[in-house]
Amino acid sequence: MIKSILCSICVLLLVGCYTTNKVESVKLEHQDGENPYQADWSSVKKHQTPDWFLNAKFGIYFHWGPYTVPAHKTEWYSIWMYQEGHPIRKHHEQTYGPLDEFGYKDFIPMFTADKFDPQEWAALFKQAGAQFAGPVTEHADGFAMWDSELTKWNAADMGPKRDIVGEMAKAIREQDMKFIATFHHQWKYAWYPTWDENTDASNPEYADLYGPKVPKGTFDFKNMTHADPLPDQKFNQEWLAKILEVVDKYSPDLVYFDNKMNIIEEQTRLDFLSYYYNHAAKREQDVVVTYKFEDLEQGSAVLDLERSRMSEKKSFPWLTDDSIDWNSWTHIANPNYKTANRLIDFLVDVVSKNGGVLLNITPTAQGEIPQAVRDRLLAMGDWLKTNGESIYDTRPWDIYGEGPAEVIEGHLSEHKNKDNTEKDIRFTTNGDALYATVLDWPTEQIHIRAFNTDKLTIKAISLLGSSEVIQWQQLADGLFIQAPKVKVGQHAFVFKVTTH
Structure with a gap:
C-alpha cells in the first residue's frame, strides 16, 4: 500500500511539474509578441476556419474506453455506478460487487482491446466516406487513451497497453484523412464521489484517476454544466497539460471539446487556443477547434451541437456530433442503431444548412466494430460514392x-x-x-x-x-x-x- 501511495504521489508531482512548465511556456510565448496569436479573444478570433473543414462535411469518431466494458445502458456508467439509488448502481453491485471492492478502476484491466486493428478501422472510415476521424482521447472517466507522461492511468500503461491515439493518428493519416482528438475531461471534476469514504473514489491512491477531493453536491445534477465550488488552479493546469501533451505528440488537425468547459478558467481556455493555433502556424498546418454553447467566444472556434441540428441555414460553418445508437455513445448489450437512411438524410440536411456531421460509432471493449455498425457505415459510403459531389466541397444555396x-x-x-x-x-x-x-x-x-x-x-x-x-x-x-x-x-x- 505504501509503495502504491508513493508511486501515486510521484505521478502527481510529475504532472504538477509538467503542467506548471507548460503553462508558463505558453504565457512566455505570448509575451514575446513573435507568435501570430496571443492569449486574448481578439487575437484568437483572427484564426480562420480552413477550407479543408468547409469542404469535408463528414467525420467519424468513437467513444471507447473502460466504460465500454460493462456494455450497459450508457457511456455514463462510470458516474451512475456511484450514484445512490440509480438503477446502474444496483446493476453494478449485483454484477460486480460493492463499490469498495470493485470500483471503476477495476474495469481497466478488462478493457483489453485485443482485437483492435487501427489500420482496418481507418480503412472502414475511409470506405464510409469520412474525411476526418479520431478517438475520444479522454472521456469524463479520467482514463487517457494515449501514451501519457502525465498520468499512469493511460491506455499505453494499462488496459490495452497500446497508444490508441497515436496508432489511430498514424492509420487515419495513412488513409489521407484529417486526424481529430476529442476532449471531455473537464467533466472529471466532481464526476466521482471523492467525498464518499464508502467507495474507492475517496482513496488518495487513485486520486489521479478519480480527481480531487470535492464536497458532496459539487456536481449539480439539475444543472450539469455548472459546479460549485469551481475547480482550483491545479485542476485547471492538469486539464490544460493533457491537451497540450496530445497537441505536442500528435498535432491533431481538429480539437473537439465537449461542453462544461465553462468551469475551466477563461485564461486557461485562452492559453490553449493561442498555443494550439501558434503550434499549427509553425507547422503550416490548418486546424480547427470546436466548442459547445458559450464555452468559447463566437468567432474563436467552430460551434458544435450535440444530437441536434439547425432549423435554418446559417451564415457561419458549424458542426454537429451525433451517435449511431439512439440511446448510447458507447457499445451496449442492446443497441438501438439508427438506420442508414436516417443517417444519410441527417447528413444531407445538415450540409444544406452550412454544417458538417461528426458521427460517433460504438466499438466493443475487445476492439471489434459490430457488423450492424459496419453495414450502416458502408451504406453511407456507397451513397457518397454516387452522390458525394452534392456533399463534399459544396456550399449552401440561397435557401437550404x-x-x-x-x-x-x-x-x-x-x-x-x-x-x-x-x-x-x-x-x-x-x-x-x-x-x-x-x-x-x-x-x-x-x-x-x-x-x-x-x-x-x-x-x-x-x-x-x-x-x-x-x-x-x-x-x-x-x-x-x-x-x-x-x-x-x-x-x-x-x-x-x-x-x-
Whole structure:
C-alpha cells in the first residue's frame, strides 16, 4: 500500500511539474509578441476556419474506453455506478460487487482491446466516406487513451497497453484523412464521489484517476454544466497539460471539446487556443477547434451541437456530433442503431444548412466494430460514392431547401425530429452546379418552387447514378421534374441542376 501511495504521489508531482512548465511556456510565448496569436479573444478570433473543414462535411469518431466494458445502458456508467439509488448502481453491485471492492478502476484491466486493428478501422472510415476521424482521447472517466507522461492511468500503461491515439493518428493519416482528438475531461471534476469514504473514489491512491477531493453536491445534477465550488488552479493546469501533451505528440488537425468547459478558467481556455493555433502556424498546418454553447467566444472556434441540428441555414460553418445508437455513445448489450437512411438524410440536411456531421460509432471493449455498425457505415459510403459531389466541397444555396419537415432545435433534441419524406428537398451548390436532393424516392412529379425562371436559368438536369434522361420544365412558379422510371440506390436521390 505504501509503495502504491508513493508511486501515486510521484505521478502527481510529475504532472504538477509538467503542467506548471507548460503553462508558463505558453504565457512566455505570448509575451514575446513573435507568435501570430496571443492569449486574448481578439487575437484568437483572427484564426480562420480552413477550407479543408468547409469542404469535408463528414467525420467519424468513437467513444471507447473502460466504460465500454460493462456494455450497459450508457457511456455514463462510470458516474451512475456511484450514484445512490440509480438503477446502474444496483446493476453494478449485483454484477460486480460493492463499490469498495470493485470500483471503476477495476474495469481497466478488462478493457483489453485485443482485437483492435487501427489500420482496418481507418480503412472502414475511409470506405464510409469520412474525411476526418479520431478517438475520444479522454472521456469524463479520467482514463487517457494515449501514451501519457502525465498520468499512469493511460491506455499505453494499462488496459490495452497500446497508444490508441497515436496508432489511430498514424492509420487515419495513412488513409489521407484529417486526424481529430476529442476532449471531455473537464467533466472529471466532481464526476466521482471523492467525498464518499464508502467507495474507492475517496482513496488518495487513485486520486489521479478519480480527481480531487470535492464536497458532496459539487456536481449539480439539475444543472450539469455548472459546479460549485469551481475547480482550483491545479485542476485547471492538469486539464490544460493533457491537451497540450496530445497537441505536442500528435498535432491533431481538429480539437473537439465537449461542453462544461465553462468551469475551466477563461485564461486557461485562452492559453490553449493561442498555443494550439501558434503550434499549427509553425507547422503550416490548418486546424480547427470546436466548442459547445458559450464555452468559447463566437468567432474563436467552430460551434458544435450535440444530437441536434439547425432549423435554418446559417451564415457561419458549424458542426454537429451525433451517435449511431439512439440511446448510447458507447457499445451496449442492446443497441438501438439508427438506420442508414436516417443517417444519410441527417447528413444531407445538415450540409444544406452550412454544417458538417461528426458521427460517433460504438466499438466493443475487445476492439471489434459490430457488423450492424459496419453495414450502416458502408451504406453511407456507397451513397457518397454516387452522390458525394452534392456533399463534399459544396456550399449552401440561397435557401437550404423546401418541404414540410420541421426541425426541432436544441441540445439532445434529435429524437424529436421525424424521418423525412419525398416532399423534403435540400439544396447545395458548387460552381455552376446546383444540387437538389430529394430525401425519399419520388413517386410523383417533383415541384421545386425556388427554382423558378425569375431566380435562375437551367441548362440541364440529371439524376446522379442514373443514365436515364430526366424530363423537366421550368416555369414562373418553379421547376417541375417528372419522377424517374428506374430507381437508383436506396436512400436520398440527387438531381444535378446545371445553370449558367
